[in-house]
Amino acid sequence: MKHITEEPIDIEKLMREAHHPEAGAVVIFSGEARNTHAGRKVARLEYEAQQELAEKSIEEILWNAQSRWPLKIAIAVHRLGKVEISQPAVVVITAAAHRLEAYEANFFIMDEIKSKPPIWKKEFFEDGESSWG
Amino acid sequence: MNVIVNMYAALKDYFPDSIELSVEAGSKISDIQTALIARNPESRSLLDQCRFAANHEFMSRDAIITDGNVVDILPPSSGG
Numbered sequence: 001m002k003h004i005t006e007e008p009i010d011i012e013k014l015m016r017e018a019h020h021p022e023a024g025a026v027v028i029f030s031g032e033a034r035n036t037h038a039g040r041k042v043a044r045l046e047y048e049a050q051q052e053l054a055e056k057s058i059e060e061i062l063w064n065a066q067s068r069w070p071l072k073i074a075i076a077v078h079r080l081g082k083v084e085i086s087q088p089a090v091v092v093i094t095a096a097a098h099r100l101e102a103y104e105a106n107f108f109i110m111d112e113i114k115s116k117p118p119i120w121k122k123e124f125f126e127d128g129e130s131s132w133g
Numbered sequence: 134m135n136v137i138v139n140m141y142a143a144l145k146d147y148f149p150d151s152i153e154l155s156v157e158a159g160s161k162i163s164d165i166q167t168a169l170i171a172r173n174p175e176s177r178s179l180l181d182q183c184r185f186a187a188n189h190e191f192m193s194r195d196a197i198i199t200d201g202n203v204v205d206i207l208p209p210s211s212g213g
Contacts, residue, residue: 079145119212
């Protein structure tokens with residue numbers, strides 16, 4: 001799958017695919033596992049998805065972004081499985097002629113990814129408890 | 134007829150990962166929801182917030198299930 005992976009996300013590899021001769025602005029967002037949530041210490045995250053639907057949903061989100069902003073490149077990859085603290089869980093890269101459209105489209109894609117594809121986060125706390133996000 | 138129903142994320146706190154349900158021909162997605170609530174009434178609040186898919190397409194609660202459908206029940210997303 002293009003947008004869903006059980007392997008660690010290789011940001012540098014994605015960045016190498018994000019250059020375009022007509023793009024003067026490349027925006028990268030990396031959503032990373034944070035070690036606290038609501039005052040509790042988080043040990044790690046785990047993500048689960050309905051993979052076929054999540055893949056299709058992210059493809060649709062990128063297509064929508066490309067129809068709203070003149071993007072040269074739009075990339076989004078979401079990680080599944082165990083994600084350790086400070087590892088990226090999701091990476092979105094947008095490239096456009098100018099920074100405004102690259103920033104706006106990146107924000108839009110990330111917002112959509114948080115709510116639409118069937119992907120779920122489970123937080124594992126240092127006290128041994130866990131809960132679905 | 135029988136349908137396979139797959140559970141995801143927090144729904145697995147209420148049901149096994151996957152169950153086979155026997156439903157009458159012409160049943161709707163909403164009938165699956167009703168059958169699941171009968172099995173575990175505590176799941177009602179979460180099921181009310183879920184989306185449903187059959188054979189990897191999102192479906193409304195009014196959609197008719199056909200024999201051999203694999204139904205996915207999808208709690209509210211929490212990606213990112």
